[in-house]
Structures are given as C-alpha cells and as structure tokens.
Amino acid sequence: DTGVSQDPRHKITKRGQNVTFRCDPISEHNRLYWYRQTLGQGPEFLTYFQNEAQLEKSRLLSDRFSAERPKGSFSTLEIQRTEQGDSAMYLCASSLWGVAGIYNEQFFGPGTRLTVL
C-alpha cells in the first residue's frame, strides 16, 4: 500500500498523559500536513513541513503540541499533558510540492482518533 498511513488508529488516554502519533507519507512527497477534526466540523490546519523544515504552525497549536519530521520522511505529533478538549481525529496528509503541473493535491491518511478521558 503506497498511501499515507497513520499509527495508531485509535488512542484512549487519561487527562494529563502524553501521547504521540506517527504519520508515514507517500514516499516521494516532500510536504506533510497535520490537521485536526472534531465531530461535525471540517479538518483544521495545525502545521506543515517541507522536507524536515516546519514552515508554519497554526495558532490552534498550543505549546503542549509539538511536531517533528526529523529526516524529511515520517512525522510525529506529540501532545503533552492532554486535556479533554484535545479529543479529536488527527489527520495527516502529504503532497508533492514544486513540480510543474502538480497542483499540490493533498492525500490524507485514515487519521488517529484520540479520546481523552
């Protein structure tokens, strides 16, 4: 399977615990995005990387959130001291940016559903 994969698919944690999610993008894609989606809403942009560089972070991304893409391949999203308001689906997407004729279609993974008790 050459699509975007995310692990785990589901995570249940207690308030105050730290959690880490992983995203493996399509191998040749240089851009990787993280979005968050709550029930009844569309995805909201959190942050994105071009190769290993984190180029933008949304104001939604509090200091408790950190994302990395150390070798420009997979990425991790960590949430420290989780709160109930962090419960959501966390979606990862990747795209190939900068190639003539490619309009940056983003391919999404299945998401990680986080429940904070």
Place this chain on the structure above:
Amino acid sequence: SQQGEEDPQALSIQEGENATMNCSYKTSINNLQWYRQNSGRGLVHLILIRSNEREKHSGRLRVTLDTSKKSSSLLITASRAADTASYFCATAWGGSNYKLTFGKGTLLTVNP
C-alpha cells in the same frame, strides 16, 4: 475561522437522483478542492478546480466555480447508496505557504 461554508448542512435523496452541494468562501483562492469522507474514515480527494477554470467534470461529478460570487457547486449525478458520505470543500491559497481551509461539510445520505 474556516473559510469555506457548505450548503446545505445535510441532504437526503433517493438513489438515482442528482445531488447538488454548494460552497461559499471569503477570500481569493488559488484553487478549490472537493473531498469526500465516509463515516469515521479519512478524506478522499474528488476533484480540484483552479481559480481560472469555471467548470470541471470527473465521471459522475461536475464542479463549477464562480470567483465573482466566491462560490462553487458540486453535482453528483445518478447517485448511489455508496455516495453516502460527508462532502467538504477546501480552498487553497497562500502562494508557497500553501494549505487547505475546509468548510464544515454537507452530509449526503442516498437512500436505496
């Protein structure tokens, strides 16, 4: 706040009928994309229309874009039960600092 807003929020039709969903947005865009999301699953890209295009087709899908009205529509013809899903429009803007801004979606139910 999210830029795209879909209308209606929910739509229920019979199999074989056509479904039309609308999307309005607020600022200039590079392109507009439509995605489908089945219950509890990831987003699947359906179609992309560039800001200089007015209409685009892909199979049973037809998308229009009116940049003067800042609106787009997605038409699904001859709907099937398998089309039941949430449909989101996403606007892309920002030059090289490129990301998608999604609306809240339209929940389409196609009854067999």
